[in-house]
Structures are given as structure tokens and as C-alpha cells.
Amino acid sequence: MTSFDLKEAGQLLANKLEEQRFGEAPETLYEPLRYILKIGGKRLRPALTLLGCYLFDKDFEKALPAAMGVEIFHNFTLMHDDIMDEAPLRRGKVTVHEKWNPNVAILSGDVMLVKAYEYIMQVDDKILRQAIELFNKCAAEVCEGQQFDMDFEDRETVGEDEYIEMIRLKTAVLIGFALRLGALIGGATDEQSKVVEEYGVNVGLGFQLKDDILDVYADPEKFGKQVGGDIISNKKTLMLIHALQEAKGADAEELNTWINAKEFDKVEKVNAVTNIYNRLGIKDLATARSNEYFDKGFAALDKLDLPEEKKQLLREFGVYLLNRDH
Known part of the structure; x- marks a missing residue:
């Protein structure tokens, strides 16, 4: 791409993910990982990692591994959320725990988190420690947001400030992290x-x-x-x-x-x-x-x-x- 287009960036990333095997055996561990990534979504978060890089360096493709890590992490959270919600469908397709079983979905989700680290760790050594520290903070906050969301189910009342804080943790911080990671890769x-x-x-x-x-x-x-x-x-x-x-x-x-x-x-x-x-x-x-x-x-x-x-x-x-x- 000669200039940056978010949809094209998302497609570039989808193509790269399609090429990845992640692991070979046991197939029941890695096939669910490939399955949930294949059913897609808008790929906005990883595309934002590429955009964050492009803001400071036109060679945004150097952020592709990190962007893939962001997408793998996002789908890891969705896989585990679906188990907790007992959701039958994700993006119109059968959820992993329904297609296989909850134990397979838990373990496949766990290995997705490991793979997310593998891809994010491919950043330049000079920002590696910062990238991992920011990722750790973001990942913990996403978990905190999910727990707040579940806690709210058992409460009669929830305040507006509490709700805003929950969605900040569960949804917004990952969007912010995706952009910041890309910006750091681009030299910001x-x-x-x-x-x-x-x-x-x-x-x-x-x-x-x-x-x-x-x-x-x-x-x-x-x-x-x-x-x-x-x-x-x-x-x-x-x-x-x-x-x-x-x-x-x-x-x-x-x-x-x-x-x-x-x-x-x-x-x-x-x-x-x-x-x-x-x-x-x-x-x-x-x-x-x-x-x-x-x-x-x-x-x-x-x-x-x-x-x-x-x-x-x-x-x-x-x-x-x-x-x-x-």
C-alpha cells in the first residue's frame, strides 16, 4: 500500500494470520485457535496497531507481528468470554466451546495468550521491555473489566461511573494499547x-x-x-x-x-x-x-x-x- 487504508490494513493482517499454523500437535489444541481467527471480525484493533506505526513511520508493515499479537489476544478474551457467557454463536458461527467442548476452549485460549506474547515480543529490543509492561497492564485491566461486568450481574444497582470504568477496562484500554504499541514501534x-x-x-x-x-x-x-x-x-x-x-x-x-x-x-x-x-x-x-x-x-x-x-x-x-x- 502506498498510503494507509484501514480496511486494506485489516485484510493484510488477515492474510498474514491465515498463513500461520501456530502449532501442529495436538490438532485439538491448535485447530480451535485457527478456527476463531478465521471467522474474522473487523480486525480494527490490530489495524490500529499498524495505523499507530504509520503515524510515525511509513513502513508500518514492521508492526505486523505485534498487530497479530493484538488480534490473537483479543480473540483469546472472546473465546473465554463465550465460555463464561455460555454463548452459542460468535460472529454468526458456532463458538469454540460448543463446537469442541469447554475444556478444549479453555486450553486453546490459554495457548492463544502464549502466542500473543510470542508475536508482541518481536518488537525491537529497545522497546521490548516497555511493550511487554504495557501489554501486561492492558491484559490485567481487560480481566478486571470482565470481572466487574460479571459482578454487576448480581447487583441490583450500578452507578454510571462504575459502568464507564467497567467498559474502559473491558473494551477501551485494548484499543488504546493497540494504537500506543504501534506508535512506539514507529518511533514515537x-x-x-x-x-x-x-x-x-x-x-x-x-x-x-x-x-x-x-x-x-x-x-x-x-x-x-x-x-x-x-x-x-x-x-x-x-x-x-x-x-x-x-x-x-x-x-x-x-x-x-x-x-x-x-x-x-x-x-x-x-x-x-x-x-x-x-x-x-x-x-x-x-x-x-x-x-x-x-x-x-x-x-x-x-x-x-x-x-x-x-x-x-x-x-x-x-x-x-x-x-x-x-
């Missing part, structure tokens, strides 16, 4: 890499809040998974948190009835709770909060001493996430 100073990470974390927060909105309001044909899944499971998203705070009288009574119902028609529950959200203006509130984090990310770019055309690549990525409808 530590201060420059921190600004890039700040941008990534904030658009990551905006991205997750937008995802919560889409879970309720997306076109089912575009969304790729069940619309209203968060409502069905009573997931304490920002939308439900605010609905519980704002609902009064009949709305509060109806909302609590649906939350406490043990048996219900899924479509009826989704429609009823969505109507409550509509009456309370919850979508607008969540959209405003999502936009606030995107704005924080864009504002961080003002601190970045880079040519405007390179900063524009980051702005375009943020706008893409902001405007997506699935």
Missing part, C-alpha cells in the same frame, strides 16, 4: 504514544456506548446478532442505569416488572422496554454521552505534533465508529 516518543493512547481509550469508550445503543436500535439485518440482547438479559448498560433512575410511576412499575420476570416472550420484552426508553429519552441521553467521549478523543489530537493528514486518519477512524449503524 513516550509522550506522543501516551497521547495516541488517550485518543484510543476515549474513542473506545464512545465505541462501546454506541454499541449499547445499537444493541437496542440497530437494523437486525445489519447488526449480525440479536437486537435487544442486553434488554433480554437485563444487562446494566448506561441505558438501563438511566432508565431505572428516570422512570417514575407506571413506567417504573412496568420496567421493574420486566426486569424481575422469570418467564417472558423475548420480543415482547424488547419492544416494551424499548418503548419505555423512548418515552424517557434514553437513546438521546446515551448518544450524547457517547459523543462526549468521541469529542474527548478528537480533542486529544490537538496535542499531537504530527502532519495534519496523519491526524486526519485518526479523525476519520473516530468518525467511522461514531456513524456506524451495525
Whole structure:
């Protein structure tokens, strides 16, 4: 590529991953790894590692091994999350623990984490220690976020600040790390890499809040998974948190009835709770909060001493996430 294109970068990375065997025997250990990587996804996080490098060095392909490490790590977390959630599908395909069994999925996930380290450790020796320290911090935070998410399931109430912190850990820090790792590989100073990470974390927060909105309001044909899944499971998203705070009288009574119902028609529950959200203006509130984090990310770019055309690549990525409808 003569210039940087995020989709092309994602395809380049997908092709590189396709070439990898990761290991040969036992096949039941490595085939699930290859399977989950093959079913794809948008490859945004590893593509951001390549973009982070390109911001400071046009030879962004030198960040490919690290980007593959980021993607392997991300899929490791998804594989284990699916076990915990007892999810039957991932990206429209049967999940690893369903296709094989939970024990295979746990062990294959474990080896994915090892492989993620192998690829990330291919960075230049002068940034190796920093890269591993940053990866360790990010990996631990992702686990913390997942635990908070599970803890929230057993709590009656969750505050907005608590929810924001949970999604920062579970989702946003990996986006920030992916960009910062690429920037360091490209020769950024530590201060420059921190600004890039700040941008990534904030658009990551905006991205997750937008995802919560889409879970309720997306076109089912575009969304790729069940619309209203968060409502069905009573997931304490920002939308439900605010609905519980704002609902009064009949709305509060109806909302609590649906939350406490043990048996219900899924479509009826989704429609009823969505109507409550509509009456309370919850979508607008969540959209405003999502936009606030995107704005924080864009504002961080003002601190970045880079040519405007390179900063524009980051702005375009943020706008893409902001405007997506699935």
C-alpha cells in the first residue's frame, strides 16, 4: 500500500494470520485457535496497531507481528468470554466451546495468550521491555473489566461511573494499547504514544456506548446478532442505569416488572422496554454521552505534533465508529 487504508490494513493482517499454523500437535489444541481467527471480525484493533506505526513511520508493515499479537489476544478474551457467557454463536458461527467442548476452549485460549506474547515480543529490543509492561497492564485491566461486568450481574444497582470504568477496562484500554504499541514501534516518543493512547481509550469508550445503543436500535439485518440482547438479559448498560433512575410511576412499575420476570416472550420484552426508553429519552441521553467521549478523543489530537493528514486518519477512524449503524 502506498498510503494507509484501514480496511486494506485489516485484510493484510488477515492474510498474514491465515498463513500461520501456530502449532501442529495436538490438532485439538491448535485447530480451535485457527478456527476463531478465521471467522474474522473487523480486525480494527490490530489495524490500529499498524495505523499507530504509520503515524510515525511509513513502513508500518514492521508492526505486523505485534498487530497479530493484538488480534490473537483479543480473540483469546472472546473465546473465554463465550465460555463464561455460555454463548452459542460468535460472529454468526458456532463458538469454540460448543463446537469442541469447554475444556478444549479453555486450553486453546490459554495457548492463544502464549502466542500473543510470542508475536508482541518481536518488537525491537529497545522497546521490548516497555511493550511487554504495557501489554501486561492492558491484559490485567481487560480481566478486571470482565470481572466487574460479571459482578454487576448480581447487583441490583450500578452507578454510571462504575459502568464507564467497567467498559474502559473491558473494551477501551485494548484499543488504546493497540494504537500506543504501534506508535512506539514507529518511533514515537513516550509522550506522543501516551497521547495516541488517550485518543484510543476515549474513542473506545464512545465505541462501546454506541454499541449499547445499537444493541437496542440497530437494523437486525445489519447488526449480525440479536437486537435487544442486553434488554433480554437485563444487562446494566448506561441505558438501563438511566432508565431505572428516570422512570417514575407506571413506567417504573412496568420496567421493574420486566426486569424481575422469570418467564417472558423475548420480543415482547424488547419492544416494551424499548418503548419505555423512548418515552424517557434514553437513546438521546446515551448518544450524547457517547459523543462526549468521541469529542474527548478528537480533542486529544490537538496535542499531537504530527502532519495534519496523519491526524486526519485518526479523525476519520473516530468518525467511522461514531456513524456506524451495525
